Amino acid sequence: MDIFTGTTVGTSWRRAVISVDQFSRGDINEIFDLADRLANGRTTPLGGKIIANVFYEPSTRTSSSFFSAMTRLGGSVIPINEVNYSSVTKGESLEDTIRTLENYCDLVVLRHFENDATERAMEVSKIPIINAGNGSGEHPTQALLDLYTIKKEHGGVDDLTISLMGDLKFGRTVHSLTKLLRMYDCRLQFVAPNQLAMPAEYIWPADKIYQDLNEVIDSSDVLYVTRVQKERMQGSEDFDFSYAVTTHHMKKAKNDMVLMHPLPRVGEIATELDSDPRAAYFRQMKYGLHVRMALLYAMIGNV
Ligand code: NCD
Numbered sequence: 001m002d003i004f005t006g007t008t009v010g011t012s013w014r015r016a017v018i019s020v021d022q023f024s025r026g027d028i029n030e031i032f033d034l035a036d037r038l039a040n041g042r043t044t045p046l047g048g049k050i051i052a053n054v055f056y057e058p059s060t061r062t063s064s065s066f067f068s069a070m071t072r073l074g075g076s077v078i079p080i081n082e083v084n085y086s087s088v089t090k091g092e093s094l095e096d097t098i099r100t101l102e103n104y105c106d107l108v109v110l111r112h113f114e115n116d117a118t119e120r121a122m123e124v125s126k127i128p129i130i131n132a133g134n135g136s137g138e139h140p141t142q143a144l145l146d147l148y149t150i151k152k153e154h155g156g157v158d159d160l161t162i163s164l165m166g167d168l169k170f171g172r173t174v175h176s177l178t179k180l181l182r183m184y185d186c187r188l189q190f191v192a193p194n195q196l197a198m199p200a201e202y203i204w205p206a207d208k209i210y211q212d213l214n215e216v217i218d219s220s221d222v223l224y225v226t227r228v229q230k231e232r233m234q235g236s237e238d239f240d241f242s243y244a245v246t247t248h249h250m251k252k253a254k255n256d257m258v259l260m261h262p263l264p265r266v267g268e269i270a271t272e273l274d275s276d277p278r279a280a281y282f283r284q285m286k287y288g289l290h291v292r293m294a295l296l297y298a299m300i301g302n303v
Contacts, residue, residue, distance in 0.1 A: 047075065
């Protein structure tokens, strides 16, 4: 088995999924075709394989969907969802934790609060790593499942107007999704207060920037909402900012608008909207299971 040497760009996503920058449109089509096939199948091609879920930050959906994906494919999971009960509390470094786990499993799914964590893990690891969220950096598997959701719900991505609203500064899901959407011919609209605005590096000249949902609600084919990432704010940045999509907004939205959220929501989408057929955030989770099955199979199915 070869050992990782390069940086993110140039590292095959089959060896380590660090950033959405690693995927081409062809790769994405391949993963989505695989997701379609595995969603409908009853095969267990990862029988005998083991992954470790190593989460230094809380998670419900990402950790349990990887757990479910692996189990559905016939494999097993070492769940270290609460690193406080592992040797991390004894002061063990991330590098040593990874070097330990590579003896016991075939792939590590890693969520960490530091932005450079996945690359550090990749540098020491002989087995594939999947970035399940690195600080305020990226969340590439979430972005893939978000894109898959848009394709499933709308039949494609080209020509759509996609509005991203919420904490665009610290939200890693919107960072990864924005980069991934650049591969398609769609229009992006960013809605956030100044303090939570999308960082300049993610903005392209044709993008539209707003502060109020009312300005974009009627033109959006997709509205992707995120929560304020309070845990990433320090001192002066910590302020009260509330926004919510309500039935009032949905009356002005297109009949086929797709309302998405990576979840957890903490008030950004009123629960009255859950029965609206345009609310796709629960379906989004199911799509995510299939995309994660595809990634696991593509990365360790044939090695
Ligand atoms: C997201 C995350 O962890 O970045 N959650 C998830 O994986 N679905 C979004 C969030 O926590 O706000």
